[in-house]
Amino acid sequence: MFTRNAITNLNHWAEKEHRKPLILRGARQVGKTTLVHEFGKKFDNYLYLNLENNDAANIFKTFTNVDNILTAIHLFCNQTKKTGRTLLFIDEIQNSPQAIAILRYFYEDKPELFIIAAGSLLESLIDISISFPVGRVEYMAIHPCSFSEFLGAIKEIELQRALMIGAIPEPIHSKIMTLFNTYTLIGGMPEVIKHYAKNKDLIAINDIYESLLTGYKDDVEKYSHNRMMTQVIRYILSEGWTFAAQAITLGGFAGSSYKSREVGEAFRTLEKTMLLELVYPTLNYQIPINTDLKRAPKLLWLDTGLVNYSAKLQKEVFGSNDIQDAWRGKIAEQIVAQELIAGDYRVSSKRTFWMRDKKGSQAEVDYVIQLDNKLIPIEVKSGHNSKLKSLHMFMDNTTHTTAIRVWSKPYSIDRVTTPTGKEFHLHNIPFYYVGILDKILE
Numbered sequence: 001m002f003t004r005n006a007i008t009n010l011n012h013w014a015e016k017e018h019r020k021p022l023i024l025r026g027a028r029q030v031g032k033t034t035l036v037h038e039f040g041k042k043f044d045n046y047l048y049l050n051l052e053n054n055d056a057a058n059i060f061k062t063f064t065n066v067d068n069i070l071t072a073i074h075l076f077c078n079q080t081k082k083t084g085r086t087l088l089f090i091d092e093i094q095n096s097p098q099a100i101a102i103l104r105y106f107y108e109d110k111p112e113l114f115i116i117a118a119g120s121l122l123e124s125l126i127d128i129s130i131s132f133p134v135g136r137v138e139y140m141a142i143h144p145c146s147f148s149e150f151l152g153a154i155k156e157i158e159l160q161r162a163l164m165i166g167a168i169p170e171p172i173h174s175k176i177m178t179l180f181n182t183y184t185l186i187g188g189m190p191e192v193i194k195h196y197a198k199n200k201d202l203i204a205i206n207d208i209y210e211s212l213l214t215g216y217k218d219d220v221e222k223y224s225h226n227r228m229m230t231q232v233i234r235y236i237l238s239e240g241w242t243f244a245a246q247a248i249t250l251g252g253f254a255g256s257s258y259k260s261r262e263v264g265e266a267f268r269t270l271e272k273t274m275l276l277e278l279v280y281p282t283l284n285y286q287i288p289i290n291t292d293l294k295r296a297p298k299l300l301w302l303d304t305g306l307v308n309y310s311a312k313l314q315k316e317v318f319g320s321n322d323i324q325d326a327w328r329g330k331i332a333e334q335i336v337a338q339e340l341i342a343g344d345y346r347v348s349s350k351r352t353f354w355m356r357d358k359k360g361s362q363a364e365v366d367y368v369i370q371l372d373n374k375l376i377p378i379e380v381k382s383g384h385n386s387k388l389k390s391l392h393m394f395m396d397n398t399t400h401t402t403a404i405r406v407w408s409k410p411y412s413i414d415r416v417t418t419p420t421g422k423e424f425h426l427h428n429i430p431f432y433y434v435g436i437l438d439k440i441l442e
Contacts, residue, residue, distance in 0.1 A: 044084025187305020
């Protein structure tokens with residue numbers, strides 16, 4: 001296997017003086033279990049429980065005393081208690097309300113114990129049928145692999161190191177952009193990257209996509225509340241991929257006859273599974289980022305590889321010299337969004353775009369991010385600076401002079417003047433630097 005960057009965050013969690021049990025959240029098959037197994041190698045004792053196993057789940061039904069539970073877990077795992085640090089990983093914890101409830105007592109009575117929990121359907125059940133001890137646990141989001149992790153998986157270690165410090169030499173630009181285009185094509189699902197790194201076979205990985213999609217569809221009945229929601233969610237999972245990075249209308253979505261309320265409820269349920277995100281616009285030019293939920297949202301899926309496969313875009317993306325030319329630039333917007341959040345482990349993190357607050361106005365900037373006290377606009381576009389009309393309009397109303405254009409060319413900075421006379425610095429960022437935007441701007 002290859003190393004995930006999230007290991008660093010797990011190390012930070014483990015070093016905290018007042019550490020709480022950690023809940024990993026993320027869509028199915030983004031690598032939560034494999035990540036913790038790798039992390040577990042750092043401990044003197046590593047105990048793994050999968051609560052899909054009834055015998056494992058029964059431990060929490062049988063015992064209520066923390067010491068008795070730990071003794072039973074050691075016996076179940078056939079492990080002798082050793083001195084040193086102990087990590088307990090409870091997988092598929094949503095299968096045992098008793099295990100969830102006992103987390104607070106682990107925190108209060110056994111603070112020396114390191115506890116991580118995860119579950120493939122956890123996100124859709126939180127606040128509905130299960131409740132975690134408030135103030136007694138902390139959370140960490142796990143996303144598909146980033147481009148830097150992809151480089152590590154294919155053994156481009158020196159490129160990975162140079163990328164992470166923003167030191168890609170211009171003569172290497174063409175090589176790393178070719179690799180980024182491959183990453184955009186196959187996406188960041190760990191099993192896909194692992195298979196590609198080993199075999200370099202772009203055809204064989206289609207079986208993995210099909211298996212992933214089948215698994216997502218098979219899960220629907222587990223978190224759908226009624227028959228109508230089941231139908232709508234299945235429809236979204238079948239027809240929604242072709243709307244990646246596009247503004248959508250909930251009522252009649254994708255040519256259906258479903259009403260806005262039905263589609264909205266289905267989308268909100270899928271958002272909890274972290275398969276997708278409805279991204280709403282902000283009308284602001286400065287912080288705070290307040291989103292307008294009455295506006296049409298953009299639909300972002302968790303992974304471009306799944307989008308390309310499901311929307312039958314693989315040939316178009318593979319045949320493009322520049323990913324900005326593929327599928328009207330939407331796959332470029334999707335991969336930028338994916339990279340923006342890949343290294344953000346906060347569960348609360350959301351992506352946002354900007355829209356002008358004026359009736360009939362078409363002005364829109366692809367994404368905005370907060371950097372210190374500034375709201376920084378990001379456009380995913382090639383071409384001449386004068387064509388970035390929406391970006392000019394945004395910058396005319398800001399108090400700072402920093403804007404970002406993501407493209408396929410090398411990094412550069414342009415000094416740009418808007419039609420009204422304001423000057424600003426346009427940072428032209430190659431796609432491969434999106435994951436370290438903060439470092440680049442610093």
